[in-house]
Amino acid sequence: MALKAKDIAEMIGVSTATVSLVLNNKPGVGELRRQEIIRKIKELGCEYMLKENVVNSGSIGFVVYKRRGNIVNESPFFTCILEGINYSVSKYGYHLNFIYLDKKMSAEEQECLLGNAHCKGLIIFAVEMQYEDLAVFKESGLPFVVLDNSFQENDIDAVAINNTQGTSKALLHLYEMGHRDIGYLRSKVRINSFDERYMVYKNQLKRLGLAFNREYVVDVGYSENEVKQGILNYLKSNSKHPTAFFAENDLIGCSAIHGIQEAGLSVPDDISVVGFDDRPISEVVKPGLTTINVPKNIFGPAAVDLLISKMEKAREQSIKIEVGTNLIIRESVKKLENHPEEKTE
Structure with a gap:
């Protein structure tokens, strides 16, 4: 007579429910325990009861x-x-x-x-x-x-x-908030995602009818101190600066906020900032960082x-x-009244 899950459970000293989960390859059993039960089932000569994907597991x-x-x-x-x-x-x-x-x-x-x-x-x-x-x-x-x-x-x-979608959403939000001089905080540590965002930034400016200004691209490091020092140096050297910056990620965005504040300026009253990633730090920084969320x-x-x-x-x-991405609106972007909100295709 063929054995049932209940019989095997009694033989190896576990519950029938646990054996059933293992036989049917269902979650709810720790990996080490699962492998031990599978081993005992095979020792009993009942390997035929295991589903194929359990037998062939690796x-x-x-x-x-x-x-x-x-x-x-x-x-x-x-x-x-x-x-x-x-x-x-x-x-x-x-x-x-x-x-x-x-x-x-x-x-x-x-x-x-x-x-x-x-x-x-x-x-x-x-x-x-x-x-x-x-x-x-x-x-x-x-x-x-x-x-x-x-x-x-x-x-x-x-x-x-989807870096194209996320970066486009960030730039469009700044545009709809009245910003026309939009800068870019660019990490000196390069990865493919950053390169994609930088390319989309330039393309999106063009689509919105805005000119790309290389002087508005601030090359910073990656650590908090490097980014802060980079933005401080930029603000000291440039009397004219963008009304807003898009940062390649939240670490850069949050560090830039601290640097802008150390320079005696206000976020968002003097300079707005948008990040990317929606890391926990974006909620903690003051003001909260508007950013792009990825599920x-x-x-x-x-x-x-x-x-x-x-x-x-x-x-x-x-x-x-x-x-896909979602725009998370917090407190780091100011609405400028000198440019009425415009709709784009």
Whole structure:
């Protein structure tokens, strides 16, 4: 007579509900406990009761790639996406394996770490990566999806922020608030997302009928002190400044607010500021930073689904998923009355 979940539960000393969750590959059981129960079920010769995706389960690698470390260490997405990735990976019968790679490592070291992880696929946190950094992953032969970097010009599966939409929303908001002299706070630490935002900034100015003024682009560092000093130096050297700045992310925006205030000016009365990312700091800074929000809970599940589809069926065409953005209005933008609000197509 065939065994039932209740019989197995009694044999291995766990509840029937727990066995049922494991047999059907449902969430609600810790990964270590799940693997132990699967092992005991196999020892009992009841492997046939496990769903196919449980029997064939393995690991999916979550790769954190550091080129410099500045952005990865401060990224708002790293911790936010992990829960979604872990849940989605377990839903498909896999467990998550963390792999840390650094640009300073040799290709051989990187290949060794990837090989020793014994993963069936990879999700790569690629915020700092350039295209040439992908060589080791392509040579591995493993299917992979990159996160937080679109690699727009390359055939790479990716889940990334819609930087075009987010930057356009920020600029349009400033325009509708009456601002016509809109500057740009540009990090000296460059990543692909920043380059995309800078390009969209210039294009959006043109679309709004505004001239691009290179003197309104302030190149700053990335740390709080570097940004503060950069904006202080700019304001001391330029008697004429923009009425508003768009910052490449919230860290730069919040640090710029502090620098503007140290220069004896007011935000938003003298200079308005808009950021990007909607980090917790944007709510804490005074005044609260108007910014662009990205729904971070979407990234993880989308990346896992995309990877699994690639693992199950190879395809020639890449798929890129761009996650939409929302404008979060706080107190860092002043409405100027000398320019009435205008509608744009």
